[in-house]
Amino acid sequence: xxxxxxxxxxxxxxxxxxxxxxxxxxxxxxxxxxxxxxxxxxxxxxxxxxxxxxxxxxxxxxxxxxxxxxxxxxxxxxxxxxxxxxxxx
Numbered sequence: 406x407x408x409x410x411x412x413x414x415x416x417x418x419x420x421x422x423x424x425x426x427x428x429x430x431x432x433x434x435x436x437x438x439x440x441x442x443x444x445x446x447x448x449x450x451x452x453x454x455x456x457x458x459x460x461x462x463x464x465x466x467x468x469x470x471x472x473x474x475x476x477x478x479x480x481x482x483x484x485x486x487x488x489x490x491x492x493x494x
Contacts, residue, residue, distance in 0.1 A: 412454035413466065414438075415473045419448050428452075431473060 418427040419440060426440045440446040443463050451469025455462040466472075 412456075413451060413469050413473060414454055414463070415451045415470045416443065416446060416448055419446055429473065 413431050414428040414436075416426045416428050417435070420426070421440070424440050425437050426443055426446055427435060427437055428443075429435050443450065443452055444465055449470050451466045451473065452463040453466045453469065455464065
């Protein structure tokens with residue numbers, strides 16, 4: 406059995422007036438979700454996303470934002486290394 410890929414969302418911007426949260430996932434994709442779906446919604450809050458039986462559950466993850474930042478840094482480093490490697494040709 407293989408490990409389940411981690412699904413993580415972090416709130417970038419919370420619009421209380423509209424009741425919407427702009428969120429980012431581990432792949433760098435952004436979405437808008439109803440803030441009421443995210444328990445304790447606040448700017449920078451992170452959530453693990455679980456899919457089960459056709460239902461989606463958002464569970465607060467106190468360390469999720471740091472994990473997403475580390476993932477983003479690694480992606481930038483990987484991109485930078487690939488770009489640098491092509492400069493010498």
